[in-house]
Amino acid sequence: MNFWHTVAAITWKDTISEMRTKEIVSSVLVFTLLVIVIFNFSFGATQQTMKVVAPGILWVTFAFAGVLSLNRLFVPEKEQDCLEGLMVCPVSREAIYTGKMLGSLIFMLVVEVIALPIFTLLFNLPVLSLQIVTITVLATFGFVVVGTLFSAVAINTKAREMVLPILFFPIISPVIISAVKATEISLAGGSWSSLVPWLPMIAAFDAIFFVVSFLIFSYVIEE
Amino acid sequence: MNTNNILRNGLLILSFVLMTVSLYLVFVFVPTEREMGIVQRIFYLMVPTGWLALLSFVIIFIGSILYLVKRARKWDILAMSSAEIGIVFTTLALIVGSIWARPIWGVWWTWEPRLTATLVLWFIYLAYFMVRSLATDPERGARYSAIVGIIGLVDIPIIALSTTLWRGIHPGPVIFSGGLAPPMLLTLMVSLAAFTSFYFLLLQYKVSAKNDESLINTLRESIKSR
Numbered sequence: 001m002n003f004w005h006t007v008a009a010i011t012w013k014d015t016i017s018e019m020r021t022k023e024i025v026s027s028v029l030v031f032t033l034l035v036i037v038i039f040n041f042s043f044g045a046t047q048q049t050m051k052v053v054a055p056g057i058l059w060v061t062f063a064f065a066g067v068l069s070l071n072r073l074f075v076p077e078k079e080q081d082c083l084e085g086l087m088v089c090p091v092s093r094e095a096i097y098t099g100k101m102l103g104s105l106i107f108m109l110v111v112e113v114i115a116l117p118i119f120t121l122l123f124n125l126p127v128l129s130l131q132i133v134t135i136t137v138l139a140t141f142g143f144v145v146v147g148t149l150f151s152a153v154a155i156n157t158k159a160r161e162m163v164l165p166i167l168f169f170p171i172i173s174p175v176i177i178s179a180v181k182a183t184e185i186s187l188a189g190g191s192w193s194s195l196v197p198w199l200p201m202i203a204a205f206d207a208i209f210f211v212v213s214f215l216i217f218s219y220v221i222e223e
Numbered sequence: 224m225n226t227n228n229i230l231r232n233g234l235l236i237l238s239f240v241l242m243t244v245s246l247y248l249v250f251v252f253v254p255t256e257r258e259m260g261i262v263q264r265i266f267y268l269m270v271p272t273g274w275l276a277l278l279s280f281v282i283i284f285i286g287s288i289l290y291l292v293k294r295a296r297k298w299d300i301l302a303m304s305s306a307e308i309g310i311v312f313t314t315l316a317l318i319v320g321s322i323w324a325r326p327i328w329g330v331w332w333t334w335e336p337r338l339t340a341t342l343v344l345w346f347i348y349l350a351y352f353m354v355r356s357l358a359t360d361p362e363r364g365a366r367y368s369a370i371v372g373i374i375g376l377v378d379i380p381i382i383a384l385s386t387t388l389w390r391g392i393h394p395g396p397v398i399f400s401g402g403l404a405p406p407m408l409l410t411l412m413v414s415l416a417a418f419t420s421f422y423f424l425l426l427q428y429k430v431s432a433k434n435d436e437s438l439i440n441t442l443r444e445s446i447k448s449r
Contacts, residue, residue: 146374153367157357166353167371170346171378174385181389197388205381212377216370219291 006091010099015106017076024107028069032115035061036122050123055183058119058127059176062140065111067165070147073104074155083221093218101148101213108140131186131195138202139179145206146171149213152220178202227431234424241417248410256407262326267410269323271418272316273337276344278422279309280376283351287372290365296437299365302372303355304429308422310348316341336386343382347375 018024039057043049077083086096116136120128147168154163182198249267256263286302289295320338321331332338351371358364403411 149370149374153354153370156359156363157354157367158359159357163354163357166346167350170343170350171374173343174378174381177385177389201381201385201388208377208381209374212374216291216373219366220370222366 003092003095006095007099007102010086010091010096011102011106014100014103018103018107023076024069024072025110028065028107028111029114031068032061032065032111033118035064036115036119040122047124050125051187054123054125054127055180055187057123058183059139059180061115062108062112062136063143063169063172063176065115066108066140066143066147067168069107069111070104070144070151070168071154071161071164073100073148073151078155087221093221094214096221097148097214097217100152101144104144104148104151105141108144109137112136112140125187127183127187129186131192132183135179135182135186135195135199135202138199138206139175142175142202142206142209143172145210145213149217149220152217175202175205178205227427231424231427231431234420234427238417238421238424241413241420245410245414245417248413253406253410254404259327262323265319265323267414269316269319270411271415272312272319273341274415275312275418275422276309276316276341277379278419279305279312280344280348280372280379282426283309283372284376287369290369291373296365297434299369300430300433300437301426302369303365304426304433306348306351306368306372307429308425310345310352312422313341313345313348317345334390336383336390339386339390340379340383343386344375344379347371347378351375 036057039053039061043053043057074083077086087093116128116132120126147164150164150167150171153167154160157163178198178201182195182202185194185198245267249264253264253267255261282305283302286298286300286305290298290302317338320335320341324333324335324338325331328335351368354371355364355368358367
């Protein structure tokens with residue numbers, strides 16, 4: 001099997017097990033909806049305020065949802081000792097990383113595909129545009145490239161649910177800043193060219209951290 | 224005297240001389256800045272602390288890579304020692320930055336780009352320590368914090384860029400781009416040199432203390448196992 005076949009096999013394994021248990025997607029989705037509703041309570045929900053705070057709400061929600069789903073990424077592997085199984089397989093650690101990362105990306109995107117229309121509906125804002133979908137896909141990729149690495153770190157620590165956000169949030173702060181700014185511009189009716197400093201920023205983050213995480217993942221799960 | 228002692232005493236003398244000279248330069252020699260007044264002298268403390276916050280992370284990065292590749296404990300000790308000094312200077316940079324912000328912008332905290340980036344850096348330092356102390360065994364802790372050390376350094380330029388674009392331009396960058404008057408530049412350079420030398424002195428102390436600590440631990444283990 002070549003590299004991408006292995007990656008596809010690992011991603012497919014995660015997807016099948018998720019389709020059977022629906023553990024991550026269902027719980028993260030409910031969480032996402034709850035956060036959106038709670039934000040609605042805290043900001044009074046007039047149309048005027050919503051325009052101002054909506055980009056922030058959207059990205060705080062997705063960042064929290066990301067942590068929640070990334071926290072679960074290695075839990076089944078750990079509990080059933082599947083990670084050892086994966087590691088004795090003749091596959092490279094890089095393939096394990098890429099496979100898990102793509103699996104996580106799929107789960108996050110499924111949640112977001114459902115959450116975005118609901119967001120549009122509840123907040124009466126056009127967040128379901130091509131621009132915002134592009135921003136979401138790029139930013140989510142940024143979340144999962146570092147998130148997968150840190151999730152594998154957090155799984156071997158005490159208080160693992162606490163460790164992931166502490167590692168994750170400072171590192172992804174450029175993605176959050178860029179995504180919020182880009183969403184703001186897009187909601188205000190900005191053109192593609194007005195998104196320029198922000199979209200390339202997220203794309204650069206994605207590319208850089210994909211390479212770095214890909215290279216150092218083998219040091220995380222070596223035992 | 225072995226080479227370590229020579230190095231240490233050399234750094235001690237160098238730091239002392241440079242610090243004394245820079246105190247003289249900051250408080251007596253350098254002219255008071257026209258617009259910001261006396262407060263501007265904080266600048267000669269703020270820039271060095273900010274610089275050390277960065278320099279420490281560069282040393283962490285180097286130590287982390289070497290530790291992951293070579294697996295020698297000394298590289299982890301180097302990275303860890305640098306992190307302990309680094310978080311002190313990052314905290315100082317934040318405090319000094321706030322003191323500076325108060326008279327200039329009228330508030331203790333402003334989301335000024337460099338201040339914001341320093342705050343994020345401070346959180347990355349915290350993550351470095353937390354992941355180490357929460358790992359299930361010390362070897363794992365060293366490995367995990369090395370990963371934070373590498374990812375963190377790669378992230379610093381991106382954070383700096385994004386916070387700069389995010390806040391737009393503030394009065395701050397004028398100091399850096401407008402060019403400094405020669406006496407100010409001289410004072411800044413001496414101050415930077417003094418703090419850099421002081422950093423390496425602290426690093427030397429930290430590393431040797433940690434080496435002794437691990438030596439004592441191995442000795443204790445060997446006594447216990449008898």
